[in-house]
Amino acid sequence: MTAPFIAVDWGTSNFRAFLVDGQTGRCLGEKRSSAGLRALEPEQFPHYCREQLAEWRMAAGGIAPLPIYLAGMVGARSGWVEAPQLEMPLTLEALAANLMPAPGLDNAWLVPGARMVTPSHVDVMRGEEVQAFGALSLAQRPGGLCCLPGTHSKWVSARENTLTHFTTLMTGELFHVLRFHTLVGQPIPREEAFDAAGFEQGLAASRHPSGILHALFEARSRYLHSGLEPEQIGSFLSGVLIGSELAGMQPYIEAEEGVVLVGSRELSESYRQALEIHGLAVCQVEADRASIEGIRLLNRCRAGSAG
Template sequence: MAEADAAAIVVDWGAKNFRAWLVNVDSGEVLGEIPEGRGMRDLARQELPGYCRAVLSRWRDNPRREARPPVYMAGMVGSQIGWLEAPQPPLPKGPEDLAECVVEVPNMPDTFIVPGVRVQEDDGRIDVMRGEEVQIFGALSVAAKDDAILCLPGNHSKWAEAKGGRLIRFTTNMTGEIYNTMLDHTILGKPADRKAPWNETAFEQGLEQSTHDGGVLDHLFTARSRFLYGGLKSEHIAPFLSGLLIGHEVRAMDDHYHSGGQDVLLVCSEALRGPYERALTYCGHATRWIDGRAATVAGVAAIIRRHRAAGGAAVGAAD
């Protein structure tokens, strides 16, 4: 297949960010990148199509290209608050399954949305994800694994289990959002100096606190009591809370997935890599880090290959 025919545009479009890559989906080579753009929260819904067309015009309307590359978008762009809702199918799912569920965007030729996934466990708990599912498939491809426990840190961290190359279950932890809320809107954060350099000792003190008897709700207040009487400095409150919350996240997920001591694929940005690697190591895990952007590109490319192999059919848009 000629490179022009193998090229496609991968878009990761969330509430805060827009990222795009021009990719040779056969070789996996990235031919071009738009590293940052406007997230959906900065645009009205009616502005999304025009913005997307304008940003991607450098690749889609380039007269030097023999063919206009198709666009495959993942993330919150397919949610109820996004451009067009792409219904989330239930697990288990693999890349070949999601290729059958992509939604074609009307009035923008050869443009598709990857739908995300949902899970309902035996206890009735329901969980959803959009965007992380392609990172999971991409991470499995990069790591050459079919079976894995994966951790995807973020505002809403995801833990997932894959078997035979398929995603079989996952769990959401609101670690990042709780961390920011505690610092910005509670008594714990009022004295905190968030501009101070990161303090590794304070982070490890938070990890150690998470091992004590009790739960995360009573442990959170120790940031206040330690500040008042335990020598915790204002510049150390943020890393202490980070270690405390991430420590609780890891231990809870070890219980949920019975994953104590197992290797974990850590899929995230460089900024989140350090704290999570330290926490996972502290809790007895070996880790392999995979860059989140590389995982996104590899995961969507895997779905594109299967979609093309099936003739490029897409399900209809949600009503």
């Protein structure tokens, strides 16, 4: 439980690995690359992982190699090998009990994902379940609401150290499509910075009575006739999408005193502004710290069950 371990967050686009002190959760080293799922064939995963992490595992000097915990899309059907997606509600104990050996690499474990399958809500996630447990631990909360922005944003509710519900919203992916593949995104310059005024206009437009489909088109009409500058359009679209996301999550937001926001500082900034404009208290947790802490808790839970 106190020995070092290796935490890996392996997604569609990126590979991130951390050597972690098992007692304190302190990061002792990290490796990053763009070798995500899209860059590798399934048979390459164990070889790439072994090659990237060999220095850490050999330096440990123990009889057995350090354990590796692999979270994220690496456990998807298109990844190394498909790991189970466990039904909600979900506990750390359930994740630990269902760790799946990663074929071709000793003492390496794929972390299960999560799923919700009801008549009214069907949803899946991989990796965010670990981050939610870690973020709530770092925020010193046994429950609450976590917002995890990204290509597919996740909102995760928890009670008494148990994840109870989650919702996925395609905010990031839809922004990319609008930004690069639609008429409304055409005037945006290749290089643009976040524009607070454009973002706030988008947040306001997201509440238009005609809905999001009209609000998004206002990026075009405001550019033509209402002074929205080309360098403001991306921030406007972001405001419309994030504002709509918050509106959809309003029943869950209202049930809590605030939101634990989990992500990189750059990615989380616009969400923080939107939440605070709505008068909500925000506790920010950096995504890598959440991943490391979540896997530290999982490692401790696994060690406890083995003992």
